[in-house]
Amino acid sequence: xxxxxxxxxxxxxxxxxxxxxxxxxxxxxxxxxxxxxxxxxxxxxxxxxxxxxxxxxxxxxxxxxxxxxxxxxxxxxxxxxxxxxxxxxxxxxxxxxxxxxxxxxxxxxxxxxxxxxxxxxxxxxx
Numbered sequence: 616x617x618x619x620x621x622x623x624x625x626x627x628x629x630x631x632x633x634x635x636x637x638x639x640x641x642x643x644x645x646x647x648x649x650x651x652x653x654x655x656x657x658x659x660x661x662x663x664x665x666x667x668x669x670x671x672x673x674x675x676x677x678x679x680x681x682x683x684x685x686x687x688x689x690x691x692x693x694x695x696x697x698x699x700x701x702x703x704x705x706x707x708x709x710x711x712x713x714x715x716x717x718x719x720x721x722x723x724x725x726x727x728x729x730x731x732x733x734x735x736x737x738x739x740x741x
Contacts, residue, residue, distance in 0.1 A: 617641030617730070621711055624735030627701055631739070635696040637711035637732060645689040647729065648714055650722045651696050653707035653737075661707075662723035664696060674719040679705075701739045710734035 623635040637649060648668040654660045664685040665674040673685050684697040694711065714728035721727065 619644075619711060619713055619730045619732040621709060621732045621735040624709060624737045626738045626740065628741050629701060629703055629739055631701050632697070632699045633701065633737060635698065635709055635711075635735060635737075637694045637696070637713075639692045639713065639730070642730070644692045644694060644713060645687065648716055648722055649685075649687070649694040650712050650714075650719065650728075651685065651694075651709060652712065652723075653705075653709045654734075655704075655707040658707075662719065665719035665722055666694060667717065668715070669717070698737070701737075703739050706737060706739050708734040708736050 618640055620638050627633050649666050651664040652660050652662050663676045663679045664683055666685045666687055671687055682700045686695050710732045712728045713730040714722055716722040716727040
């Protein structure tokens with residue numbers, strides 16, 4: 616079955632860390648660029664991180680730069696999002712997408728997106 620599945624969300628205290636996983640099945644994730652998005656209740660979707668298919672170069676939105684790290688493990692067919700120094704405003708559903716766009720601008724505008732996960736909930740609260 617071809618799918619993209621996120622995991623690793625949960626409840627964490629402010630200042631804590633979580634690692635989200637975006638695992639592909641039925642296709643080779645290494646051939647695709649991958650983006651992470653989040654959507655908080657009542658807010659618009661926000662593209663927060665991207666890793667290219669060509670050289671794994673990363674992109675981070677200003678809201679997460681310096682706190683989040685995106686990485687790819689081709690052997691595991693997975694892209695990770697390490698989230699440190701979490702804040703209450705990071706609370707959202709996080710989901711990943713895979714596609715052929717060569718840069719984050721296009722990917723975040725949904726150009727060339729082939730696969731979408733259903734999301735994992737991250738709650739940052741004391």
